[in-house]
Amino acid sequence: MAIQLEEGWSxxxxxxxxxxxxxxxxxxxxxxxxxEFADLYTIVYTMCIQKEPFCHTSExxxxxxxxxxxYLETTALPAIxxxxxxxxxxxxxxxxxxxxxRLLKRWLINFFVYLNRFYVKRTHKxxxxxxxxxxxxxLVFDKIKRFAADAMLVTIENDRDGELVDRxxxxxxxxxxxxxxxxxxxxxxxxxxxxxxxxxxxxxxxxAAIWLASDTCxxxxxxxxxxxxxxxxxxxxxxxxxxxxxxMKVLIxxxxxQHQTEILGKPNTGFLRMLQTDAREDLARIYxxxxxxxxxxxxxxxxxxxxxxxxGQKIVxxxxxxxxxxxxxxxxxxxxxxxxxxxxxxxxxxxIFDKALKEASETILNQKLAIKRTPAELIATYCNSLLSKDGxxxxxxxxxxxxxxxIVRIFSYLCDKDLFLEFYRKLLAKRLLMARSANExxxxxxxxKLKIRCGAQFTSKLEGMINDMxxxxxxxxxxxxxxAETHADELSIDLDVQVLTTTYWPTYKESEIQLDQSMIHxxxxxxxxxxKRTSNRRLKWIHVLGMVTLSADFPNKRVFLEVSTIQAxxxxxxxxxxxxxxxxxxxxxxxxxxxxxxxxxxxxxxxxKILNKTPPGGYDVSHLISINMQCNPxxxxxxxxxxxxxxxxxRAKNIAEVQENRKHAIEASIVRVMKxxxxxxxxxxxxxxxxxLMPHFKPDPRAIKSRVEDLIGREYLERHxxxxxxxxxxx
Numbered sequence: 210m211a212i213q214l215e216e217g218w219s220x221x222x223x224x225x226x227x228x229x230x231x232x233x234x235x236x237x238x239x240x241x242x243x244x245e246f247a248d249l250y251t252i253v254y255t256m257c258i259q260k261e262p263f264c265h266t267s268e269x270x271x272x273x274x275x276x277x278x279x280y281l282e283t284t285a286l287p288a289i290x291x292x293x294x295x296x297x298x299x300x301x302x303x304x305x306x307x308x309x310x311r312l313l314k315r316w317l318i319n320f321f322v323y324l325n326r327f328y329v330k331r332t333h334k335x336x337x338x339x340x341x342x343x344x345x346x347x348l349v350f351d352k353i354k355r356f357a358a359d360a361m362l363v364t365i366e367n368d369r370d371g372e373l374v375d376r377x378x379x380x381x382x383x384x385x386x387x388x389x390x391x392x393x394x395x396x397x398x399x400x401x402x403x404x405x406x407x408x409x410x411x412x413x414x415x416x417a418a419i420w421l422a423s424d425t426c427x428x429x430x431x432x433x434x435x436x437x438x439x440x441x442x443x444x445x446x447x448x449x450x451x452x453x454x455x456x457m458k459v460l461i462x463x464x465x466x467q468h469q470t471e472i473l474g475k476p477n478t479g480f481l482r483m484l485q486t487d488a489r490e491d492l493a494r495i496y497x498x499x500x501x502x503x504x505x506x507x508x509x510x511x512x513x514x515x516x517x518x519x520x521g522q523k524i525v526x527x528x529x530x531x532x533x534x535x536x537x538x539x540x541x542x543x544x545x546x547x548x549x550x551x552x553x554x555x556x557x558x559x560x561i562f563d564k565a566l567k568e569a570s571e572t573i574l575n576q577k578l579a580i581k582r583t584p585a586e587l588i589a590t591y592c593n594s595l596l597s598k599d600g601x602x603x604x605x606x607x608x609x610x611x612x613x614x615x616i617v618r619i620f621s622y623l624c625d626k627d628l629f630l631e632f633y634r635k636l637l638a639k640r641l642l643m644a645r646s647a648n649e650x651x652x653x654x655x656x657x658k659l660k661i662r663c664g665a666q667f668t669s670k671l672e673g674m675i676n677d678m679x680x681x682x683x684x685x686x687x688x689x690x691x692x693a694e695t696h697a698d699e700l701s702i703d704l705d706v707q708v709l710t711t712t713y714w715p716t717y718k719e720s721e722i723q724l725d726q727s728m729i730h731x732x733x734x735x736x737x738x739x740x741k742r743t744s745n746r747r748l749k750w751i752h753v754l755g756m757v758t759l760s761a762d763f764p765n766k767r768v769f770l771e772v773s774t775i776q777a778x779x780x781x782x783x784x785x786x787x788x789x790x791x792x793x794x795x796x797x798x799x800x801x802x803x804x805x806x807x808x809x810x811x812x813x814x815x816x817x818k819i820l821n822k823t824p825p826g827g828y829d830v831s832h833l834i835s836i837n838m839q840c841n842p843x844x845x846x847x848x849x850x851x852x853x854x855x856x857x858x859x860r861a862k863n864i865a866e867v868q869e870n871r872k873h874a875i876e877a878s879i880v881r882v883m884k885x886x887x888x889x890x891x892x893x894x895x896x897x898x899x900x901x902l903m904p905h906f907k908p909d910p911r912a913i914k915s916r917v918e919d920l921i922g923r924e925y926l927e928r929h930x931x932x933x934x935x936x937x938x939x940x
Contacts, residue, residue: 211263217256218272221320225249229316230284233309233609241316249320257323266328269862274340275323277314279703281348285310289353296360297378303357304381306349337393342733346389346396354389357382358401362408368443369412369436377449387449394451402452406459409440413463421468425478427491433464434494457501466505471510480509484516487547493555496562506561514565518549521573528578536592537578542615547571549618570622577906585625586860589632592616597640598647607649616841617658624907626663627874628867634670635715641678641708642754662903673713681707691738704731708739708748717751722774723798724752725781753804761819765841770819771848775800775808782835784819788835791828802830809834812851817842819849871906875916878902883926883938891917891936 224245232240256265263397285306294302316326318337325337335343361379368374385403385866390396413436420429437460443746444453464470473480473495483491499505521544528537548566556562574584582590594600595612621630642644653675660668685705692700724732739748755774759781772780778798783789791809806828812820818840823833836866878898883889889897893916895910902908917936920926929935 211259212252212256212599213263214256214268215263216898217252217265218250218269221249222276225320226313226317228509229313230280233312233630245389246319250322252319254323257328257375263779268306269321270324270328270334270402273317273324273337274344276346277341278348279312281308281310281344282720285345286349286352289349295356296363297344297375299353300378300382303353303385304378307345307381307385310341310345314338315343342388342391350389352383352395354562355401357385358404361401362404363406365443365447366412367396367409369439369604376443376446379642383448384769397449400531402449402455405448405452406455409456410459410463417464417468426472426480427476427478427483427494429472429475430491430494430498434498436460436464437498444477461498466502467619469508472605473512480512481516484513489551492551496556496559500557504563506559510559510561513548513562514569517544517569518572518747521542521569525573525576525578527854528580533589534580534582534587537584537915538587538616538619541574541584542612545619546615565624567622571624574619574622575624579860581860583625583628585629586622586632586863588616589621589629592633593636593640593752596647596651596655597645599646606648606651609648610654611649613655613658617655617662621662623865624903626667626904627870627906628719628864630667630671631863631867634674637671637674638715639673641816643756651674653684667905670713673710677709677713678707679707684708684725687742689740692734695737700731700734702731706735709751711749718756719749720752720917721799722752722778724774725778726776728774763837763840763842766845768842768844769846771846772812773851774802775850776812779808779812779834780819783834783836788823788833790831790833792830794834795830807851811851817847817849871908871912872916874902874905875908875913876920879913879916879920880925880938883936887938888929888935890932892934894936 289302386397524540552562656671752774757777759770813822821837878901926936
């Protein structure tokens with residue numbers, strides 16, 4: 210039997226809609242049983258599937274919408290607007306009516322779900338959910354949204370001022386604004402967010418002006434940080450997540466960016482003062498606040514760079530030859546370590562601050578010092594002091610490794626890396642040949658660190674020197690075997706020869722010296738052994754690098770003297786006579802006079818007093834030298850150090866060698882570039898060659914031009930016939 214429209218609707222109204230409204234009015238007491246729900250659903254279903262003229266689908270759809278409108282106009286809206294509610298009371302009323310309406314909506318949609326499944330899809334009408342939301346928006350929300358937004362903004366300002374507010378209430382009302390957009394955030398954005406951001410702008414503009422006038426830089430930043438954290442907390446608890454980026458832009462702009470110069474430049478409390486006092490917490494706060502806008506870090510990075518340069522300039526100006534110049538390296542390591550830690554730990558390795566530290570360090574370490582030495586030489590000398598037995602001592606190997614890391618970091622900023630390498634190589638040679646290296650592992654570690662920074666070619670000679678020292682034991686064993694096989698006379702002395710590869714080691718003069726017969730005999734035997742073992746290599750004997758341990762019997766005790774080869778020859782010669790003049794020593798030993806005097810001074814010095822000189826003053830060639838038989842050393846083994854030779858000459862020689870090597874490096878680079886390009890303009894050639902050579906040294910464009918002219922003269926290049934500023938590759 211067909212159900213008539215009025216009959217069916219009457220049952221729906223009485224047993225469904227009215228009962229739900231009653232449950233709502235009774236504070237949710239009561240319920241609709243499963244049987245009641247099934248009956249109502251069946252009525253709707255039957256009225257929808259009946260054949261015409263008893264199919265009432267469209268009428269049910271319209272009456273559903275009308276019943277919703279009736280509820281909103283007669284119940285929900287009056288309840289919100291009654292008693293002229295405003296502020297929090299208005300928000301509470303809106304929240305309650307929305308929750309009641311949602312309950313009504315859910316039950317009604319369940320009753321009429323058949324409409325959604327078939328009628329709505331077939332006719333492309335709004336879904337029942339959308340009908341309910343649209344009616345609430347038009348009949349209720351549009352009428353009170355402005356007042357609700359006003360109330361929320363007042364509540365938010367109260368929250369900012371420290372009053373206790375109900376953030377969950379805000380969250381519920383915000384959710385209504387979001388749902389009114391029916392899947393879009395347009396209504397939330399237009400009716401609330403824009404006003405919220407505008408109010409935020411005005412509020413924090415006022416606060417910023419007050420804080421700027423009364424607070425120090427750290428105090429201002431702490432307040433700004435708390436404000437930002439509070440706003441994020443408010444947004445998390447109450448607002449829609451989509452507002453975060455726009456809210457942060459407003460906060461950062463009006464709290465930080467707009468007043469950045471005044472905040473960080475505050476006298477006695479600003480950014481520079483924080484750097485001076487190492488206020489790490491405040492410095493970390495600056496980065497944390499400004500990092501959201503990378504462009505804002507650029508002026509801060511410049512301030513950091515200028516400050517580091519200023520501190521570094523003081524170190525440069527205070528470097529004095531009389532006052533330990535190696536303090537320059539120690540202070541530069543301390544300076545770089547301090548700001549490297551700041552950039553790494555506080556500024557999260559930001560490229561802007563990393564660049565500032567790099568440029569500042571390069572500026573300091575590549576300027577001319579007040580003394581004759583260059584930073585490259587001082588760093589190499591400091592390494593020598595650190596790695597020598599009688600140099601700087603570190604408590605543990607870990608501390609030594611850490612110090613080497615610091616040295617390599619400041620080394621990396623040098624433009625003249627090749628000059629450092631030349632000084633380092635010669636000092637390494639002295640350490641190895643004089644057995645003054647404190648730690649072989651540390652030597653290898655340092656070379657490894659340089660290799661990582663500059664490549665294998667940069668350290669190839671250093672590694673070759675280390676390998677030559679390793680081969681010494683191999684030669685020692687094979688020489689002993691050679692003596693046994695050839696039945697040669699037993700040596701009267703112990704001989705340990707270091708065979709050095711010429712290309713790896715610094716250039717040394719092949720000095721002629723009249724050796725003691727025992728030394729000559731041992732040398733000749735080793736020469737025979739080496740000639741037999743190798744056919745295409747020739748030994749050059751560098752006696753000035755040799756060390757000899759002599760057993761000396763003085764009246765009071767026997768001591769062992771560690772001396773140079775020349776000093777040993779002097780002592781052995783004087784051992785055969787009572788005394789001899791400096792001139793006669795020179796003639797017999799064939800050692801240059803200046804070198805002979807340099808070798809004699811530590812032996813005559815009152816610290817050791819191995820030899821007597823008559824008269825005691827000066828070093829005239831006529832002065833007599835004799836063994837001091839009254840010598841009574843306090844130790845059984847004595848190492849006699851040499852007086853340093855004139856370092857200015859060595860320094861100039863090193864620099865000259867580096868300049869000569871640079872010419873070859875520039876020429877090789879020019880040929881590589883031109884070989885690949887065939888034709889290239891002058892400016893582009895200068896740029897590409899400079900880029901290739903920068904890892905080792907900074908080439909002077911004039912030097913590159915000079916090498917180009919030389920290569921043209923040697924017919925490796927020619928000027929381009931049609932372009933006077935371009936070159937062609939010929940070879």
